[in-house]
Amino acid sequence: MVEASPIEHLGPTRLDALVALEPTRSHDILACELAQEDARVFGIGGNERLIGYATVARLPFEAELQAILVAEPYRRQGVARCLLEAVIVQARDWERERLLLEVRAGNVAALALYRRLGFVQDGRRSRYYPPMGAGSSREDALLMSLPLG
Numbered sequence: 001m002v003e004a005s006p007i008e009h010l011g012p013t014r015l016d017a018l019v020a021l022e023p024t025r026s027h028d029i030l031a032c033e034l035a036q037e038d039a040r041v042f043g044i045g046g047n048e049r050l051i052g053y054a055t056v057a058r059l060p061f062e063a064e065l066q067a068i069l070v071a072e073p074y075r076r077q078g079v080a081r082c083l084l085e086a087v088i089v090q091a092r093d094w095e096r097e098r099l100l101l102e103v104r105a106g107n108v109a110a111l112a113l114y115r116r117l118g119f120v121q122d123g124r125r126s127r128y129y130p131p132m133g134a135g136s137s138r139e140d141a142l143l144m145s146l147p148l149g
């Protein structure tokens with residue numbers, strides 16, 4: 001019953017659980033994110049473990065989704081959708097005009113999620129992301145937004 005788990009607003013005491021969940025970002029960056037005044041980190045999971053999280057930052061007029069990740073065994077069960085809905089509610093509470101994000105052009109799952117929730121593409125940064133691994137090349141970033149008005 002993953003979808004029934006409550007969404008938490010994570011603070012610095014949840015750093016270990018967040019580090020265990022997120023393999024791609026450093027301990028220091030995650031610690032900074034949890035302590036930041038102008039950001040909210042939402043998590044979903046049990047007491048000790050987390051199975052997904054999303055971070056949103058408050059910018060002067062807009063909000064920006066900085067990260068969203070769900071542990072592989074729990075994907076396609078609506079977890080990211082719940083997290084993103086919490087992010088959207090937060091951005092509306094901040095009275096921001098739009099929720100912005102950047103995504104790799106080849107990230108099929110994330111693109112499908114964002115389109116499903118109403119994000120539209122505003123632009124593209126050519127060859128913005130470094131290669132994912134040996135033999136692959138740099139990848140474009142798609143810039144997307146969701147109006148919150």
Ligand SMILES: CC(C)(COP(=O)(O)OP(=O)(O)OC[C@H]1O[C@@H](n2cnc3c(N)ncnc32)[C@H](O)[C@@H]1OP(=O)(O)O)[C@@H](O)C(=O)NCCC(=O)NCCS
Nearest residue numbers: 068069070075076077078079080081103109110112113116
């Ligand atoms: C992208 C990611 C967060 C999606 O998490 P998730 O919990 O599996 O997504 P959900 O189950 O909430 O999916 C909601 C909708 O998004 C779309 N979607 C999600 N994953 C998809 C996939 N692999 N293929 C196609 N559509 C997908 C579907 O429309 C889905 O609704 P449906 O299952 O009813 O069809 C997850 O794949 C992930 O953690 N990826 C690695 C990290 C990442 O790429 N983050 C984004 C960085 S910009």
